[in-house]
Amino acid sequence: MSKAARRASRERLKQERLRQQQREKRNRLLAILGAAVVVVALIVGGGYLYMTTAGKQAEGYTGALAPQTRQDDGSVVMAKEGAKAPVVEVYADYQCPACMQFEATNSDTLKKLAADGDAIVHLRPVSIFAKQAAPLNANSLRAGAAARAAADYGKFVEYNDILFENQPAEGSEGFPADDLKAWGEEAGIKDPGFAKRVDAESKVVDTYTDLYGKAVAKAGEEQVAAMTPAKIIAAGGGSAADFDGTYVQEVFDATDGVNARYGPDSGDNAFTGTPAVYINGALQGQDVFRVDALTEAVKSAKPGEVDTKPAEPQPSGSPSASPSESPVEK
Secondary structure, three states, rough: OOOOHHHHHHHHHHHHHHHHHHHHHHHHHHHHHHOEEEEEEEEEOOEEEEEEEOOOOOOOOOOOOEEEEEEOOOOOOOOOOOOOEEEEEEEEEEHHHHHHHHHHHHHHHHHHHHHHHOOOOEEEEOOOOOOOOOOOOHHHHHHHHHHHHHHHOOOHHHHHHHHHHOOOOOOOOOOOHHHHHHHHHOOOOOOOOHHHHHHHHHHHHHHHHHHHHHHHHHHHHHHHOOOOHHHHHHHOOOOHHHHOOOHHHHHHHHHHHHHHOOOHHHHOOOEEEEOOOEOOEEEHHHHHHOHHHHHHHHHOOOOOOOOOOOOOOOOOOOOOOOOOHHHOOO
């Protein structure tokens, strides 16, 4: 066996061990949550909607993942090449407990549907906690920016799983930069550029949370809650332009985007919180927390179209460079 073949074999074994570890973590989580009846806290605006779901859990998916394609807005499409299938959009916040439950229940189902060509899965991280106090806003934004960085290296889905498996308890500080960098290696990212990007984005998050605190002190929580991140930054004495080119800004843009795409005028399809699952633009109800219901909804839907375009490859063929200056350094 050649050296190249041995390296490829070792890498396959490593990835299989990683998938096995992830399956074991997910199974432990499901055992804690309960396979029969689960009470889920759905984040709606600034509060919670509690709902009960029941049904069988997904069987672990052990096959190869469908190709992952980073989109021009930083989101990721996971789909079999040439697939003509329903588009399943999943909006999630890494600090959202209900999103963790959805991921634990349905992640393997979505992977299999995508690999079989039965679904085009569009994964769209957002931050519904950006307009809340630390540590919620910081946790949410650090994780969202790190996931965006993982997409540069074609490891978004693997990294997404790890983030949810390590979601911090609400109200506690979590997703520290050192852990985010280590999890990149666990997901298979070897390029040191990933760690540099995570460090740079963590500084951006620190700047934002500082400006958020100043905005609240000046205008009050209620008024700040009605602002966009750009207005919060301005109210705190900063400049939104300083965030240009950062992945934190891309998370802000993704959040603003879903609120515009599925705004109040969208009727039953209006975005009100995470997790939000749309099939061909139609918002699904709490049944999507059940594997059988999600699978049936996907398989009964017509083929759809992704509303984004694949990202332009970098001229050098390498991932995007880290911001040369973060706002905190200016």
